[in-house]
Amino acid sequence: MECCRRATPGTPLLFLAFLLLSSRTTRSEEDRDSLWDAWGSWSECSRTCGGGASYSLRRCLSSKSCEGRNIRYRTCSNVDCPPEAGDFRAQQCSAHNDVKHHGEFYEWLPVSNDPDNPCSLKCQAKGTDLVVELAPKVLDGTRCYTDTLDMCINGLCQIVGCDHQLGSIAKEDNCGVCNGDGSTCRLVRGHYKSQLSATKLDDTVVAIPYGSRHIHLTLKGPDHLYLETKTLQGAKGENSLNSPGIFLVENSSVEFQKYPGKENLSIAGPLTADFIVKIHNSGPANSTVQFTFYQPIIHRWRETDFFPCSATCGGGYQLTSAECYDLRSNRVVADQYCHYYPENIKPKPKLQECNLDPCPASGGYKQIMPYDLYHPLPRWEATPWTACSSSCGGGIQSRAVSCVEEDIQGHVTSVEEWKCLYTPKMPIVQPCNIFDCPKWLAQEWSPCTVTCGQGLRYRVVLCINPRGMHTGGCSSKTKPHIKEECIIPTPCYKPKEKVPVEARAPWYKQAQELEEGAAVSEEPSYTMLPTLGVGEG
Structure with a gap:
């Protein structure tokens, strides 16, 4: 090579230096200016899955120090690990199980989320309170x-963003x-709010669908939460949550915490099955459960391919449309499922020219009119849905669907149905209001309004929907009464006023007619009087 030939006498040293530098063609202008050598190749990834790190090195060509770093990193293997692979930090802790610590063997478990030094390998001996830093650094990619x-x-x-780039601030939304x-x-x-009894030991709190995220439930009371699952293939399962800890349920990590009179359930998600959270009666008092989660919108609009051309030759047009697509079952469903979500905006149709070749009989091209004057394709047109046959609990509603054609003046006329069969006919009957009906929920009775005799007691009666929220829609005919009479068995007594001994019933009227100097009894006497209920005269 030219750069390696021996210098002849008289060859300027500056020229030799130029040959040496010019041979490093892989270095950028910035590298040459800073006297750094070219970056080397990337190392193997520190992990095969779950996100690891790879590095590249370069060396300083100057006898003095160079500005900048001689190593750079990037992420790699950004694919999910199979569930059986386990936690990467846990694998590093378990590698010390066959190494004695102070003369003893331990089974080491990971200590995660250390706020002071999250990148040291701290592990806890199983079944003890012993926590040890087994290594100053965890492996790259942990x-x-x-x-x-x-x-x-x-x-x-x-810092790693959701785009798996180092230093990125990209975040996932909810x-x-x-x-x-x-x-x-x-x-x-x-x-x-639970309403369990000796004859009803279990109840459903909430059904959380496949794909949901950030699930949090808090139970307050003596009862106990547990899980039932159902996969998209129909397989069912159950987890009784007998002890606190972190469990893998249908490939979803479930964290369960239990305290006296309180339970917490957290699942980051996304769920890989439908989860049904249930409650089991464990005490005489009722329990309450508060829950939040983010449910995916499983019905979304999807743009169709272009419909058949409006003309077989001589120039025509064709349109696209939009159909409602179920992301779980991968099939097209009725449009009303997409209309249920205000977030879903139906895409507008697209139009393009088609079949521009001349028709053989015409001997030439027909004139192509502007697209807004094209004769529109026949289409299905529907009347509005009738009112649902039931306000809740499941009903049906219907409509009329016909094939219509619109001329360039905008006049719409009915045509034969076969002209519209290039697209599926819209349904004429559909279920509606399939959610459960709200029910009346009566609270505890208040104490009686009197301390003796006959009075009234009251209670609050709420209309509760299936999610446990106060709402309307309950039938007034089935509403439990909010007040009732109550009787306190304690007799009521009232002291007599000092009245003349000659007085007779009614004592208060006769007393007014007596003279002021009349003799009266000095000793008080008592007589039983009836106690009137509230609202009575």
Whole structure:
């Protein structure tokens, strides 16, 4: 090579230096100016899944120090690990199980989310309170915290965005979409109060659908929460949550905490099955459950392909449309499922020219009119839905659907149905108001309004929907009464006023007619009087 030939006498040293530098063609102008060598190739990834780190090195060509760093990192293997792979930090702790600590063998469990030094390997001996730092640094690619993508690299916690780029500030929205706007899910918030008894030991708190995220439930009271699951394939399961801890239920990590008179249930999600949270009667008092989660919008508009051309030759047009698509079953459903979500905006049709070749009989091209004057394709047209046959609990509603055609003047006429069969006919009957009806819920009775004899007692009666929220819609005919009479068995007594001994019943009238100097009894006497109820004369 030219750069390697021996210098002949008289060859300027500056020229040799130029040959040496010019041979490093892989270095950028910035590298040459800073006297850094070119970056080397990337190392193997520190992990095969779950997000790891890879590095690249360069060397300083100057006899003095160079500005900048000689190592750079990037993320790699950003694919989910299979559930059986386990936690990466836990694997590093368990690697010390066969190494004695102070003369003893221990089974080591990971200590995560250390606020002071999240990138040291701290482990706890199983069944003890012993916590030991088994290594000053975890392996590159270990998550700093369990609820973020930030990873430890060379003992330091590095920010990682949801786009898996180091230093990125990209965040997932509550729906799990990186840099999303939250429009693909909705917040569900509710309250449940148990009404269990000796004959009804279990009840459903809430059904949380597949794909939901950020699930939090708090139970207050003596009862106990447990889970039932159902996969998309129909397989059912149950987890009784007998003890606190972190469990894997249908590949979803479930954290369960139990305290005296309180239970917490948290699932980050997304759920890989439908979860039904249930409650079991464990005490004489009622319990309350508050819950929140983000439910995915599973019905979304999807743009169709272009419909058949309006003409077979000589120039025509064709349109697209939009159909409502069920993301779970991967099939097209009725439009009203998409209309249920205000976040869903139906895309507008697109139009393009088609079949521009001349018709053989015409001998030439027909004139192509502007697209807004084209003769529109026949289409299905429907009347509004009738009122639902039931306000709740499931009903049906119907409508008329016919095939119509519109001319260029905008006049619409009915035509044969076969002209519209290039697109499925809209349904003429559909279920409606399939949610459960609200029910009256009566609270405890108040104390009696009197302390003796006959009075009244009251209670609050609320109309509660299936989510446990106070609402309207209950039938007034079935509303429990809010007041009733009550009798206190204690007799009521009232002291007599000092009246003349000659007085006779009614004592108060006769007393007014007596003279002021009449003799009266000095000793008080008592007589039983009837006690009137509230609202009576």
